[in-house]
Amino acid sequence: MIAYKCFEMHTHTLHSDGDFTLTELCARAADFLYDAVAVTDHNTMSALDGLPAIPVGGVPVIPGIEWTTYYGHMVVLGADEYVDWRFARPETIDEYTQAIKNVGGVIGIAHPFEFGSPLCTGCYWDFKVQNWEAIDYIEVWSDPFPHSKLKNHLAFNWWNSLLNEGHHLAATAGWDWHGLEKGKPPLPPATWLGLREGRIDTANVREALERGRSFVTLGPFAELSLTGENGQSYGPGETIVTGNYRLELRVDESRRRKVWSPFGIAAKTIRLVHRGTVLAILPYHPESPVLTADLKLKPGWLRVEGYGDYMGAEDKLLFFSSPIYIA
Ligand SMILES: [Zn+2]
Ligand SMILES: [Zn+2]
Structure with a gap:
């Protein structure tokens, strides 16, 4: 675990x-x-x-x-x-x-x-x-x-x-x-x-x-996983093969909230970034903290990035994962 x-x-x-x-x-x-x-x-x-x-x-x-x-x-x-x-x-x-x-x-x-x-x-x-x-x-x-x-x-x-x-x-x-x-x-x-x-x-x-x-992260924590057709799940740092995967992102705004909430941080969108290119932009709402997407992944790497409000500015990068590598 x-x-x-x-x-x-x-x-x-x-x-x-x-x-x-x-x-x-x-x-x-x-x-x-x-x-x-x-x-x-x-x-x-x-x-x-x-x-x-x-x-x-x-x-x-x-x-x-x-x-x-x-x-x-x-x-x-x-x-x-x-x-x-x-x-x-x-x-x-x-x-x-x-x-x-x-x-x-x-x-x-x-x-x-x-x-x-x-x-x-x-x-x-x-x-x-x-x-x-x-x-x-x-x-x-x-x-x-x-x-x-x-x-x-x-x-x-x-x-x-x-x-x-x-x-x-x-x-x-x-x-x-x-x-x-x-x-x-x-x-x-x-x-x-x-x-x-x-x-x-x-x-x-x-x-x-x-x-x-x-x-x-500057604020919320989020945990990324990709689950393949064989039911096996992978996280940041791991290497997978090309194919179809279900992405799941669990955003947790409870941890360390006292530290970051005074800075006007509010996540609004999640970007799925593959080899530097944005594959998808998913809207994020705190009341639905688990996001999913079905992806067909080619070689490269994939990470998630969270964007939103920060100290009065909009659409700022708030958090990002290390990549999952696709061989
Ligand atoms: Zn130094
Ligand atoms: Zn130093």
Whole structure:
């Protein structure tokens, strides 16, 4: 049984350039109704020394590191050891990603289109990846309020083009949470991961990201499945063969509603996107949260996208699944 849990996937503590102790971060994450938080300080895992499984008064922690170089940043979760980042160069990144995989790390490219030097040295992704097998996910949305950032549009489009080239890559969001929110309260996008038995631990998170069981949202959670003529059902990250399928999407507006409802979020339509092309647009009404469609699927990939109202604007992308792949 796969059950989805909600994560903040990219955070910093006092051990790098964040404001929080680990305990403060976990407590604040509980206020945002996350089920767990990945701690990804720049080039250190020292905040995690002596970590109890569940810090007192907060959510559980998934150990990670932000592999921070002059040529790009990677969020790496679950690695048992440090892999030295100092000598990685754009042309040699594949050696390093393989070394990270060898010590159990799951690898995501962080904020690939963040401004680079001189605003944020190394934040832009300049590494020349040849071996995409070693990359598990892309942080497609970074920061709260992702619509206002050009870098998120560019990252989303880049993810699409990589999928169209045949790579299997999950999508995540990361607040890149550094500390206390200044001014208006933020609405960080969240990443839901499909975990075996819903168990929150490092091995399960690694598996979910390697398999591509993820969902990114500013508001409602939704679970996608395709059922074939043989009665077998498949979800995000899985690979199916071409043929006839019944799509089912179950939208759940109850989870974390307290966090996102103040931002005027209301889903209105669901788009079924096949290899970058919209196959169908289904109207969505909260009183009928289960949508179905019969599809004849050709090779490529399929994901769902939810659109609707957001902070006074209409027809904004509110959520999207990682793809189901069609061989
Ligand atoms: Zn970074
Ligand atoms: Zn960061």
